[in-house]
Amino acid sequence: MDESKKRVPHLPWMRNPVDIDLFDERPLSLLPHLDRRLEVALRKMNIESLFPVQVAVWQETIGPGAFERDICVNSPTGSGKTLSYALPIVQALASRKIRCLRALVVLPTRDLALQVKEVFDAIAPAVGLRVGSAVGQTSIADEISELIQRPNLEIHATLDPEYIQMEPRTSVDILVATPGRLMDHINMTKGFSLEHLRYLVVDETDRLLREAYQSWLPTVIQLTCSTDQEMLSHETVDPAFLGSLITVRRSGVERGFKGKRYPRLVKMILSATLTQDPSKISQLDLHHPLLLTSGNKRYRLPELLVSYKLICNSKLKPLYLVALLQELKGEKCIVFTSSVESTHRLSTLLKFLGELPFQFSEYSRLQRQSVRSKTLKAFREGKLEVLIATDAMTRGMDVEGIRNVINYDMPPYVKTYIHRAGRTARAGQSGRCFTLLRKHEVKRFDSMLKKADDNSCTLHSLPADSIESLLPIYSSALEKLKEFVESEARRKSSIGFKSAKGNKRKRTTHKVE
Numbered sequence: 001m002d003e004s005k006k007r008v009p010h011l012p013w014m015r016n017p018v019d020i021d022l023f024d025e026r027p028l029s030l031l032p033h034l035d036r037r038l039e040v041a042l043r044k045m046n047i048e049s050l051f052p053v054q055v056a057v058w059q060e061t062i063g064p065g066a067f068e069r070d071i072c073v074n075s076p077t078g079s080g081k082t083l084s085y086a087l088p089i090v091q092a093l094a095s096r097k098i099r100c101l102r103a104l105v106v107l108p109t110r111d112l113a114l115q116v117k118e119v120f121d122a123i124a125p126a127v128g129l130r131v132g133s134a135v136g137q138t139s140i141a142d143e144i145s146e147l148i149q150r151p152n153l154e155i156h157a158t159l160d161p162e163y164i165q166m167e168p169r170t171s172v173d174i175l176v177a178t179p180g181r182l183m184d185h186i187n188m189t190k191g192f193s194l195e196h197l198r199y200l201v202v203d204e205t206d207r208l209l210r211e212a213y214q215s216w217l218p219t220v221i222q223l224t225c226s227t228d229q230e231m232l233s234h235e236t237v238d239p240a241f242l243g244s245l246i247t248v249r250r251s252g253v254e255r256g257f258k259g260k261r262y263p264r265l266v267k268m269i270l271s272a273t274l275t276q277d278p279s280k281i282s283q284l285d286l287h288h289p290l291l292l293t294s295g296n297k298r299y300r301l302p303e304l305l306v307s308y309k310l311i312c313n314s315k316l317k318p319l320y321l322v323a324l325l326q327e328l329k330g331e332k333c334i335v336f337t338s339s340v341e342s343t344h345r346l347s348t349l350l351k352f353l354g355e356l357p358f359q360f361s362e363y364s365r366l367q368r369q370s371v372r373s374k375t376l377k378a379f380r381e382g383k384l385e386v387l388i389a390t391d392a393m394t395r396g397m398d399v400e401g402i403r404n405v406i407n408y409d410m411p412p413y414v415k416t417y418i419h420r421a422g423r424t425a426r427a428g429q430s431g432r433c434f435t436l437l438r439k440h441e442v443k444r445f446d447s448m449l450k451k452a453d454d455n456s457c458t459l460h461s462l463p464a465d466s467i468e469s470l471l472p473i474y475s476s477a478l479e480k481l482k483e484f485v486e487s488e489a490r491r492k493s494s495i496g497f498k499s500a501k502g503n504k505r506k507r508t509t510h511k512v513e
């Protein structure tokens, strides 16, 4: 057995997880306590039953677990983690009386946050909840007007200000945010408060913990802890006296959480590759955490994913890619490269190869958000068949109908392989992942796949003539690429990108691989 499979987690609570594999998909009609209005909303989304991870989390939240413990979910890509937290949170808040910010969901990128907001938007309005976003898609002023409700002074003109709520306050129940914009609102937006927060979701946890993003996590933890402290300091005061806006938290004493009279903030963390590093996990200040994981392996690929490797002549690697894309005959594909520069060079080179039988586009953080959003829309709608992308931009991306993932550059880590491959074979569908390898990379790749519990990666070869037929235009395309990169570097340096100048010149000497 592979060593990585036997490794015992350092954290004791991670050693006896709830096994998600023991849960079956469950029809909505058999889900205990599901609000009828939510059932209708789910059916409108064409959801007739809950996936195993969703049933398992339901059990620990709305079911007998009753949100008593913080929830940590480690479940494969595309297994339905978003709805696994969105549904219980919306159901739990369905009976709230007064609108204020009670659930905060944090995601690493804007596109991902908007994707998750869509899921909340599909169910929350059914029970009268409002969902907002703080992702920097619009100006901060527009975001503030969406999130903050200001008192209407004209309506209250004749009333004594002492008796009316004059302070601005949040006008959403659930907020989906990226860390940067969240911090902007925490620091600057009048009326933005986490005082009543009951649920904090950290999706794509391992990625969010890796990057500090202006210390958003310690700030959120501190702000929500101080609420607990503040409330505890009112121990002699009847909670009712604290006003209807104060969330009356469920007592947590039954599991021995001494000294906590008020329900704490519930945290839910999720990933397909959840970290087991105690120092990282400790940043979350988890309360009696419960791990839910699929099977007894650390990493898991989607069940219906098939992996292939292609051994390439490294000088002709772009042609192998083109030949493979031609073979895939316009099926939706994502091609992963190792960096934004490499993504840019590869897509530029493909443009110089003349008419290709597929529509493709670059998708990376080098581009403006508006360009990226347009590209993603076209890809979703099937107007583009191939997206050339980097890891950072596509984590968690859920696009229907992606049949293939192509690793143009070998992923550096098994976690990277899992997140890239997981853009296909989602929600029980089948999919393929191809990895282009130079001869010397094969051994390292094979041992990496074993960690992902995939021993079934087969060799895929392309007919020699499919590459040979591209050779005549290849050298002229390379020439054009060289000129293009040089002129781009000159243009950038002339508009003041002095630091970029050196890098770009260096880049022109790189081979296109």
Ligand SMILES: Nc1ncnc2c1ncn2[C@@H]1O[C@H](COP(=O)(O)OP(=O)(O)OP(=O)(O)O)[C@@H](O)[C@H]1O
Pocket: 046, 047, 048, 049, 050, 051, 054, 075, 076, 077, 078, 079, 080, 081, 082, 083, 271, 272, 395, 396, 397, 398, 422, 426, 427
């Ligand atoms: N119960 C369900 N029935 C049918 N489809 C579902 C159900 N739950 C989720 N889905 C669909 O499954 C797909 C994957 O869901 P989701 O994006 O939540 O996966 P994930 O586990 O978060 O993946 P990743 O780790 O890549 O972020 C989505 O298209 C979603 O609409």
